[in-house]
Amino acid sequence: MLRIATWNVNSLKVRLPHVLDWLRTQRPDILALQETKLSDADFPTLDFAEVGYHAAFSGQKTYNGVAILSRLPAQHLVTDLPELDDPQRRVLAATLGGVRVLNLYVPNGQAVGSDKYLYKLDWLNKLNTWLATELSQHPKLVMLGDFNIAPEDRDVHDPIAWAGQVLCSEPERAAFRQIIAQGLTDTFRLFPQEERSFSWWDYRAAAFRRNLGLRIDHILASSVLADRCHGCRIDTAPRRLERPSDHAPVVAEFNINLN
DNA sequence: ATGGTGGCGCGGCCA
Numbered sequence: 001m002l003r004i005a006t007w008n009v010n011s012l013k014v015r016l017p018h019v020l021d022w023l024r025t026q027r028p029d030i031l032a033l034q035e036t037k038l039s040d041a042d043f044p045t046l047d048f049a050e051v052g053y054h055a056a057f058s059g060q061k062t063y064n065g066v067a068i069l070s071r072l073p074a075q076h077l078v079t080d081l082p083e084l085d086d087p088q089r090r091v092l093a094a095t096l097g098g099v100r101v102l103n104l105y106v107p108n109g110q111a112v113g114s115d116k117y118l119y120k121l122d123w124l125n126k127l128n129t130w131l132a133t134e135l136s137q138h139p140k141l142v143m144l145g146d147f148n149i150a151p152e153d154r155d156v157h158d159p160i161a162w163a164g165q166v167l168c169s170e171p172e173r174a175a176f177r178q179i180i181a182q183g184l185t186d187t188f189r190l191f192p193q194e195e196r197s198f199s200w201w202d203y204r205a206a207a208f209r210r211n212l213g214l215r216i217d218h219i220l221a222s223s224v225l226a227d228r229c230h231g232c233r234i235d236t237a238p239r240r241l242e243r244p245s246d247h248a249p250v251v252a253e254f255n256i257n258l259n
Numbered sequence: 260a261t262g263g264t265g266g267c268g269c270g271g272c273c274a
Contacts, residue, residue: 010274011266035274037266062267063274108274116273148274202274203264246265246274 002099002254004030006217007238008146008200008247012036012067015245016044018238019069023051026235028251029071029258030096032103034146036065043067058089066092066103066145072258074101081126082133090123093134097258099225100138102131104145109166117166120148124175131182140256141222143184146200146247148216149176151186155215157196167214185226187219187252188234199234200247208239219252228255 005028009015012033023031031053036043038059048055048069056074059065066089068074074094081091090105104127109120135141149172153159162168180186188197198213207213221229232252239248 014266035266063272110273205263207264243265 003028005251006032006144007249008034010035010245031069033067034105058092060089064089100141102143106148139224144219150214157212184220187229187232
């Protein structure tokens with residue numbers, strides 16, 4: 001059995017106790033983190049070793065930053081999209097026990113039409129090109145992380161208010177569908193889910209208490225793995241803690257053995 | 260209520 005999870009922690013320095021507690025109780029084989037906001041020299045490798053996890057990371061001060069925590073050591077790390085010379089640390093790929101894991105912190109995009117939005121669309125285009133290469137080399141592949149895209153209206157608490165806005169705009173959704181069209185499956189939608197299931201809630205306006213959220217964190221699986229997926233859920237428990245991340249972890253399980 | 264909250268780091272950016 002393989003249990004793999006993704007969690008945008010919005011500062012690993014602040015959220016380290018939450019992440020350590022969650023690892024101790026949930027025991028995933030792999031946890032992909034986004035928005036660590038730490039330079040690599042400051043990564044708390046020893047704290048994770050004490051609870052039985054290896055750590056691979058690609059970080060920077062203040063912004064962005066991705067990491068993979070795993071029971072098995074990570075091999076064949078990749079930290080950049082091909083053809084994108086980018087100081088922003090948003091990508092970490094690794095192979096774990098024969099499974100290729102692509103951990104992403106997709107750009108937010110700020111507002112439709114902004115420079116950051118154009119950067120996001122260009123980033124997603126280059127991501128799609130890279131995905132084709134990775135899929136050709138790795139039949140057992142999981143792409144997961146904070147996609148900053150709500151793929152469908154049912155992933156949005158108020159689709160009318162959000163129509164055409166960043167995270168929901170048609171070009172972003174088209175880029176997501178292009179990823180899916182390469183043969184990946186949104187594991188969350190393989191199973192019956194509660195209506196109004198979300199993975200992110202704004203800190204403002206008591207959005208979590210009112211469940212005014214978006215589902216923008218995803219675990220996508222190649223066909224070999226999707227056929228063996230037997231569950232995917234959003235764990236809202238950490239979002240209820242004191243000083244939480246604005247995102248909840250998403251967890252998927254597969255009937256495969258790591259080798 | 261065109262604001263609101265949170266992280267970083269100490270003014271303003273980013274989400």
